[in-house]
Amino acid sequence: MIAARLAIFAALVSAAPRAIGAEELRNWFDDPWFQARAGYPDCPVPRGPFSTHEEMLRETHHRSERGTRCWLEKRCAKPSAYMYDRDIAAAIRARFDASAALADASLWVTVQGRYAWVEGCVRSDKERRELGSLVRDIPDLDLMTINVSVRRGAPPPYYTRNVY
Numbered sequence: 001m002i003a004a005r006l007a008i009f010a011a012l013v014s015a016a017p018r019a020i021g022a023e024e025l026r027n028w029f030d031d032p033w034f035q036a037r038a039g040y041p042d043c044p045v046p047r048g049p050f051s052t053h054e055e056m057l058r059e060t061h062h063r064s065e066r067g068t069r070c071w072l073e074k075r076c077a078k079p080s081a082y083m084y085d086r087d088i089a090a091a092i093r094a095r096f097d098a099s100a101a102l103a104d105a106s107l108w109v110t111v112q113g114r115y116a117w118v119e120g121c122v123r124s125d126k127e128r129r130e131l132g133s134l135v136r137d138i139p140d141l142d143l144m145t146i147n148v149s150v151r152r153g154a155p156p157p158y159y160t161r162n163v164y
Helices: 002-021 053-072 081-097 125-134
Strands: 034-039 106-112 116-119 143-149
Touching: 053 081, 081 106, 081 116, 106 143, 125 143
Parallel strands: 116 143
Antiparallel strands: 034 106, 106 116
């Protein structure tokens, strides 16, 4: 009986580090996230809005406060800044869909609380500037951040799905 319990305990203890290290990343808040371009092979996929359960718990208060502050300060007509995200993402996607620019780039878009990030790889500084022009002046967007790598093989200027 004791030997069986020790064997079960040993199995659980040896499995624990693997389970903790392999914690699933999820898009807990269902933030808009999509790939806008896929023309640059081997571009590292950004982490986007994916987080661990622990990170989600830490972020919950901040998101609640930030979302309602926009409305309380009368900068938003909707009661939460996050209620704009689907429309902002659709507008950004429409800009990419209507343009042939950056066809040889690989780009992903994340939208959270009226902020947007475009992350990925472009082939030149000229393409980086084109990207800035393409996503400028999106209705209801407070901030657009462009994190793109221009040099092949350089570490990306953003977190990736397998680094956290």
